[in-house]
Amino acid sequence: MADRKTSSDSTLNKSSDIVVLDQNESRSDIERASGSTALIPVDPYQIRDGILTEEEIEGLRRRKKGKAVAKYQSRQNNLILALLKPMEEHTEDAKAEEEASRLPVKIAIYASLVANFALCILQMYAAISSGSLSLLATGIDSVFDIGSNVLLFWLHRKAVSLDSNKWPVGGARLETIGNIVYGFLMGSVNLIVIVESARTLISKEGDALAPFHLPSIIAVAAALAVKGLLFLYSYSLRKKSSQVQVLWQDHRNDLWINGFGILMSCGGSKLRWYLDPVGAIIIALGVIISWGRTVYQEFELLAGKSAPHEFLQLVIYKAATFTDEIEKVDTVRAYHSGPDYFVEVDIVMDANTPLWKAHDVSQQLQDKIEVLPNVDRAFVHVDHEWTHVPEHRKPKSTT
Structure with a gap:
């Protein structure tokens, strides 16, 4: 031999x-x-010998500049254990994890849908009643939050029920395509906000401040608090479902969008008038950049x-x-x-x-x-x- x-x-x-x-x-x-x-x-290549104990890793960590080495060795330990684990165990672990996260994922999806519907009404009221461009930018984002929830829910149901004779590769790519389409729609609408805010900056005459509208600020602050709770809940579930991953990104973006929108709207009413349209432009640009990155990542998956x-x-x-x-x-x-x-x-x-x-x-x-x-x-x-x-x-x- x-x-x-x-x-x-x-x-x-x-x-x-x-x-x-x-x-x-x-x-x-x-x-x-x-x-x-x-x-x-069975370990025919004796890769088990490469595993270090926790004591050995801790010893590496205590060395000068040893944290990076310890972190690398921890990853190597995890990789070796994964290689030695039978494929059946990988499958069973994944099934158990999916089963355990099924209810929390469903709660995250439906809670986001209900909350976004209520917050959409609340934030559009704030934008219209105050006339603030910064709050209008947050309101438009809340409208698209509803669209995101409905689109993702529909695409997920559609992907599961596709006819395998017409679509032999299955419907997994539908959610990816839906994320790309939704990202382009978000970018288009926020471009309109940028144009309107720029027009206000150019055509504004005088230094008169916009009137301060306290109920609008309270409404957006309430939306900010709810988004914070949804963000914290979906954070641990973001890797369990592609739907929750997109919703988590959406809640994360809404935290800074609503917070920054409140600051710039108040600044436009109390400090300088131009802070409000500038805030709207910054919010719209931030949304475009954020969703641009998401669209790029989704294109990578399709490619x-x-x-x-x-x-x-x-x-x-x-x-x-x-x-x-x-x-x-x-x-x-x-x-x-x-x-x-x-x-x-x-x-x-x-x-x-x-x-x-x-x-x-x-x-x-x-x-x-x-x-x-x-x-x-x-x-x-x-x-x-x-x-x-x-x-x-x-x-x-x-x-």
Whole structure:
């Protein structure tokens, strides 16, 4: 039997994510052997030796400039434990976490919907009765909060009920598309606020202050308090649901929007008249920049941004230790298709492997990967050699 070695041509980088690992040692199916949580998972590459104890990490932290090293080693510990954990446990943990967060997520969504509807009425009253451009900017944002809630709720329901014959990739991308459309709408309306505020600055004559309207300030202050509570509640749930993630960003933005709107409206009534339209311009620009970043991030998901490096390492390790029938892992790619990942794995098996066995191994590996958290689809390709150019790559045109 050939000595186990790592090919000198092995590479791993985030753009191609290519790794070549020899698997010539005789060993049982690692994944099945480590399926029981009562047993210590098999560790063929002895990566468990890289785990440091809490005492050792604390010793690193006490060194001069050792906090960064300790933080890095803590991440390495978490990565090694994740690699050694059987895929079934990853799936079960994700299901348990989803089940535990289902009710809190639903409360966050419906509480935001009800609160935003009430606050929309309250803030539009404040904007109209006071005539303040800064409060108008906060009122327009509150109107779009309602639109955000309704759009996200409808898209989520639509994504779940899509006909798989007409939409074979599923509806996960609908929420991403909805966020992009909503972001462009927010930007367009706030451009109108900027234009109106600029027109007021240019055409204003005299230094007369705007009248101070206390009920409007109280109304917006009440909205600020409610948004603060919603922000705190959704903070811990923001990574549990894409809907809550957008709502959390919305509540976060509303905190500074409403707070700054109150300050600039009061300043326009008590200090200088131009503070109110300037405040409206700043608020509108802040909303455009914030949603511009969100739209950019959502475009990255639609364009196929690579999955995090830690996830790629997990898939590579699980494929490499899946069974001794797999001689090498040639290529691993994982990329976004909406909020979830598409995973491509190229494995190498002996050229004399029967077709039925090659099919069964690749199908079992594909099934294992597809039940991992955040994986939408997985594709496993079997080859008999690894010297070729990676599969599924269209040659670039020279013209």
